[in-house]
Amino acid sequence: MAKTYIFGHKNPDTDAISSAIIMSDFEAQTGNNEAQAFRLGEVGPETQYALDYFKVEAPELLNDNLADQNVILVDHNEFQQSADTIADATIQHVIDHHRIANFETAAPLYYRAEPVGCTATILYKMYQERGFEIKPEIAGLMISAIISDSLLFKSPTCTEEDVAAAEALKSIANIDLESYGLEMLKAGASTVDKSAEELLSLDAKSFNMGNHVTRIGQVNTVDIDEVFDRHGELETAMLAANNEGNYDLFVLLVTDIINSDSKILVIGDDKDKVGEAFNVTLENGTAFLPGVVSRKKQVVPQITDVLS
Amino acid sequence: MAKTYIFGHKNPDTDAISSAIIMSDFEAQTGNNEAQAFRLGEVGPETQYALDYFKVEAPELLNDNLADQNVILVDHNEFQQSADTIADATIQHVIDHHRIANFETAAPLYYRAEPVGCTATILYKMYQERGFEIKPEIAGLMISAIISDSLLFKSPTCTEEDVAAAEALKSIANIDLESYGLEMLKAGASTVDKSAEELLSLDAKSFNMGNHVTRIGQVNTVDIDEVFDRHGELETAMLAANNEGNYDLFVLLVTDIINSDSKILVIGDDKDKVGEAFNVTLENGTAFLPGVVSRKKQVVPQITDVLS
Numbered sequence: 001m002a003k004t005y006i007f008g009h010k011n012p013d014t015d016a017i018s019s020a021i022i023m024s025d026f027e028a029q030t031g032n033n034e035a036q037a038f039r040l041g042e043v044g045p046e047t048q049y050a051l052d053y054f055k056v057e058a059p060e061l062l063n064d065n066l067a068d069q070n071v072i073l074v075d076h077n078e079f080q081q082s083a084d085t086i087a088d089a090t091i092q093h094v095i096d097h098h099r100i101a102n103f104e105t106a107a108p109l110y111y112r113a114e115p116v117g118c119t120a121t122i123l124y125k126m127y128q129e130r131g132f133e134i135k136p137e138i139a140g141l142m143i144s145a146i147i148s149d150s151l152l153f154k155s156p157t158c159t160e161e162d163v164a165a166a167e168a169l170k171s172i173a174n175i176d177l178e179s180y181g182l183e184m185l186k187a188g189a190s191t192v193d194k195s196a197e198e199l200l201s202l203d204a205k206s207f208n209m210g211n212h213v214t215r216i217g218q219v220n221t222v223d224i225d226e227v228f229d230r231h232g233e234l235e236t237a238m239l240a241a242n243n244e245g246n247y248d249l250f251v252l253l254v255t256d257i258i259n260s261d262s263k264i265l266v267i268g269d270d271k272d273k274v275g276e277a278f279n280v281t282l283e284n285g286t287a288f289l290p291g292v293v294s295r296k297k298q299v300v301p302q303i304t305d306v307l308s
Numbered sequence: 309m310a311k312t313y314i315f316g317h318k319n320p321d322t323d324a325i326s327s328a329i330i331m332s333d334f335e336a337q338t339g340n341n342e343a344q345a346f347r348l349g350e351v352g353p354e355t356q357y358a359l360d361y362f363k364v365e366a367p368e369l370l371n372d373n374l375a376d377q378n379v380i381l382v383d384h385n386e387f388q389q390s391a392d393t394i395a396d397a398t399i400q401h402v403i404d405h406h407r408i409a410n411f412e413t414a415a416p417l418y419y420r421a422e423p424v425g426c427t428a429t430i431l432y433k434m435y436q437e438r439g440f441e442i443k444p445e446i447a448g449l450m451i452s453a454i455i456s457d458s459l460l461f462k463s464p465t466c467t468e469e470d471v472a473a474a475e476a477l478k479s480i481a482n483i484d485l486e487s488y489g490l491e492m493l494k495a496g497a498s499t500v501d502k503s504a505e506e507l508l509s510l511d512a513k514s515f516n517m518g519n520h521v522t523r524i525g526q527v528n529t530v531d532i533d534e535v536f537d538r539h540g541e542l543e544t545a546m547l548a549a550n551n552e553g554n555y556d557l558f559v560l561l562v563t564d565i566i567n568s569d570s571k572i573l574v575i576g577d578d579k580d581k582v583g584e585a586f587n588v589t590l591e592n593g594t595a596f597l598p599g600v601v602s603r604k605k606q607v608v609p610q611i612t613d614v615l616s
Contacts, residue, residue: 098416099416100408101412102412104407105408105409107423108421108423109421111408111419111420113417115418296416
C-alpha cells in the first residue's frame with residue numbers, strides 16, 4: 001500500500017497538529033497502516049504542552065515532494081496554506097471546518113467539512129460513527145484542539161457539538177477541562193520570550209481578498225499591553241514581512257484569552273479600511289475590539305467585505 | 309426560517325433531479341420545512357419516467373436570483389455547472405461525487421463528497437446515519453439515480469456502495485432492479501424523435517487535449533444501428549458544430565445500454581489518432597468499441613493520451 005501523508009496547515013496550531021495525529025490513528029483503524037502524520041512548521045509551546053501532557057510525539061516535519069503522492073488534508077483546504085507541492089498531489093480526503101477556496105482536484109475524493117469550531121470535533125464524530133476506539137491520548141489531543149480553537153469554549157466559533165465532544169472525552173482523557181485548558185492556553189500565551197518576527201508568524205495565514213493579499217496573524221496573551229509595549233518593533237517586522245511575502249496588508253490580532261477581547265495592529269495599503277470593517281478609527285494603526293476573539297468569524301469576513 | 313434552495317447541475321440528469329428532491333425530504337426530516345427542490349433545466353424522458361413511476365412531481369424551474377439566499381447544491385459543485393447567480397448565494401451544504409473545482413465560499417459550510425458512482429448513494433448513507441425514514445418514492449428516486457449514473461451497475465464508475473444501496477432500497481421501492489432499470493433507461497434512450505443536432509448536444513462536453521479542443525458527445529440507445537442509419541446527417545451536423553464551436557475534433561459516442569458497448573463516429577483533425585487511442589482502424593470515421601460505456605473513465609483519458 002502506498003504511503004498516505006496527513007497534515008494540517010502551515011504555521012500549525014494545536015488543531016492542525018492534533019488532527020493530523022488523530023487522523024493517522026483513524027486511518028490505522030480503517031486498515032490503512034501506511035498513513036503518517038506530518039507537520040508543515042514548528043510546534044508551538046501550547047501544542048507542545050498538550051503533546052507532553054499526553055505523552056505523544058510531535059509529527060515529522062514534511063520535506064518530501066508530494067507529486068503523485070496520496071495526501072489527506074486536515075484543518076485546511078486553501079492551497080496557499082498547504083504544502084508547497086500540494087497542487088501535484090493526489091488529495092484523497094479532506095476533513096476541515098473552514099470555508100472552501102483556492103482548492104481544486106483532478107479526481108473525485110472524500111471531503112468532509114462542517115461549520116463547527118474545530119476539526120477534532122468532526123474527527124470525534126467520525127470515530128463515533130464507525131465505532132472506533134478512542135485511546136486516552138487521542139481523547140486528550142481532541143480536547144486540546146477543541147480548547148485551543150474555542151479559547152476554552154468562549155469563541156463565537158464554538159458550537160454545541162464542540163462542547164459536547166469535549167465533555168464526552170474528558171473522562172477518557174482523565175482531565176478537568178477548565179484547569180487543564182487554562183494551563184494549556186497559558187503555556188502558549190507567553191509573549192516576552194519571543195521576537196517580534198516569532199509573534200507575527202505564530203499563527204498567521206494569508207487570504208486573497210479582492211485585489212489584496214491580506215496576512216492575518218493572531219497572538220494569544222494574558223496581557224495585551226505586554227505585546228503592545230513592543231509596538232514599534234512589531235511594525236518594523238510587519239513591514240518587512242509585507243515586503244518579503246508580497247502581502248498588501250498585515251493585520252495582527254492580539255487576543256486576551258482571559259477577558260476575550262482583542263487589539264489589532266495594522267500595516268499596509270488601505271489600512272484605514274480595516275478600521276471601517278470594525279466601525280472604528282485606527283489610532284496609530286491600532287484599535288481595541290471588545291469581544292473579538294475569532295479570526296475566522298469576527299475578522300476575515302469583515303475585512304473581506306470592505307476589500308471586495 | 310428563510311427558504312433553502314436545493315438543486316443539481318444544469319442540463320439535469322436523473323441524479324441531479326432526484327437528489328434535489330431527496331435532499332429536500334432529508335431537510336424536512338431535520339426540521340427545515342423551508343427547503344425546496346428546484347431544477348436548472350428541462351426534465352429528460354428518462355427522469356420523467358422515474359418521476360411518473362413513483363408519482364413524484366418534477367421540481368420547479370429555478371428563476372430566482374440567489375443573491376444572499378440559502379442554497380444546498382447536490383450532484384455538482386463547479387460554478388459553471390450551477391445557477392448563474394451561485395457566486396452571490398450563501399452555500400450551506402454540498403453533497404456531491406465529483407472532483408472539486410471552480411468552487412469557493414466566503415464562510416464555513418457542510419460539504420460531503422465521496423468518490424462513489426452517484427450522489428443518491430451518499431444521500432442514502434446520510435439517511436441511514438441519522439435513522440431517517442426512507443419513504444417508498446424516495447427509495448425509488450434513489451434507485452433511479454443510481455441506475456442512471458451507473459447504467460444498471462455496468463459503468464466502471466459504479467462502486468460496491470452504489471450496488472449495496474440499490475439492493476437495500478429495492479424492497480422499500482417495491483421494484484425489480486433489472487426490469488425497472490431497463491425500462492427507465494430505455495425511456496431515455498429513444499433517438500428517432502430527436503434531430504441530429506439534438507443528439508449531439510444531449511450530453512456533450514469540451515476537453516482541452518494537447519493542442520486540440522475535443523468535443524465528446526454521448527448518446528444512450530438500445531439500438532446502435534438506429535442512430536447510425538443517420539450517419540450522413542450526423543456528420544454534417546458534427547462538421548457544423550466543429551466550425552461553430554471551434555472544436556478540432558468531435559467524437560460521438562453511441563452507447564448500447566443493453567449490451568454495454570459503444571460505437572464512435574469521429575470528425576475533424578487527426579481523427580485517425582482517435583482510432584489509435586483504442587487500437588482500432590476507423591472505417592468511414594467509425595469504430596465499434598466493445599465494453600466501452602464511460603466517457604469519463606474509458607474515453608477521455610485514452611484520447612487525451614494520444615493527443616498530448
